[in-house]
Amino acid sequence: MTQGGPRHNYITVEGIGFATAADSLAAVKKLVYEKSRVSMADxxxxIRDDFQGHEALRQTLxxxxxxxxxxxxxADEVARYLSQTxxxxxxxxxxxxxGRRYRAGYLSWNYWIAYAPSTSATPDGRKRGTYLSNAIGPVDGAARNGPTAELLSVGKMGLETAPNGASHTMSFSPSLVRDEEHLTKLMAFLRAYGERGGTALQVNVIDPQTLREAQKRPEEYRNLLVRVTGYNAYFVMLGKEIQDEIIARESHAL
Structure with a gap:
């Protein structure tokens, strides 16, 4: 590896919880420094109290x-600054x-789940133990303006500075592939994702109800394959924590 081996030999550093950090910084910037809705001390x-007794503040965040x-x-300007820096x-x-150079990427594997219990509450309103955000994608439930808006946010990040890739898993309703018209829309969306600067979009086309049924009767769904983050896996072979996270992902339509 070091004598006559690969010409390009890097050490990868992966960013975990990117959107959790970005939303937290945006919340502090907006609500503490600009709007004075809450003091930094409060x-x-x-956060130290894990929002116990501070539910009104948590809902504001x-x-x-x-x-x-x-x-x-x-929000995207804050996120871009964080990513670029x-x-x-x-x-x-x-x-x-x-002497090997480090290079950055956003491939969270399972760490956004594994690190959750040891990561304190965060200024975006997340409690300790709640999953961190996955790779370059938004916090679960935070993207409320549809898949195109999500695509546009990712495209603003300037991901050429993350050469190890920026995984982004999105879930779509099976209705999206029900006819030629919707397949054409999906193709246009995938093309636009790359043109806007996204690098590693991964798509699940599945009904959350099907996943819930698979949890109840795994013997009937042994061949159900899902995209987790940087890899595929049989749904029934995953731990319940990861299964629940996949079910919780918003299922988009176009």
Whole structure:
């Protein structure tokens, strides 16, 4: 590997919880510094308390702060700044032991679930234990303006600075492939995703009710394959935490 091996030999650093961090920064910027809806001291206390006794503040953070994934320029500008700053800092550094250059990416694997219990509450209104955001996608439930708005937000990130790829898993209703017209719309969406700057869109076309039935009767759904994040897996072979997260993903229509 080091003598006559690959010409391009990097160490990958993957970003976990990107949208969780971006939405948290946007909430602090908007609600603490610009709108003075809450003081930093009160916000910090609420986070330390995991929002116990601070539900009104938590709802404000969830519903009044800008959210990445909605083609909201305010939220997307914060997210882009975060992504550009982090990825460039990664690319400027090399391993002190091997001299290999680091390069950034957004492939969360299962860590957005695994890290959730050890990650404290966050300023976007998330409680400890709630899943972090997955790869380059928005926080579950935060993208409320449809798949095109989500696509446009991702396209603003300048993902050329994340050469290891930026995984983005989206779920669509099976009605999307019911006829030629809807298939044409899906093809146009996929083409636009790449043209706008997305790099690794992964699509599930499945009904959440089917997944719930698979949880109840796994022996009848052994061949049900789903996209998790950077990989496919048989749904019934996944742990319940990951199954629940896949079910919770919003199923879009076009």
């Amino acid at each position: 916000l910090a206390k609420a 969830l519903n009044k702060a800008p959210k990445y994934g909605n083609d909201d320029d305010y 982090w990825t460039r800092m990664v690319s400027e550094r090399t391993s002190p032991s091997t």
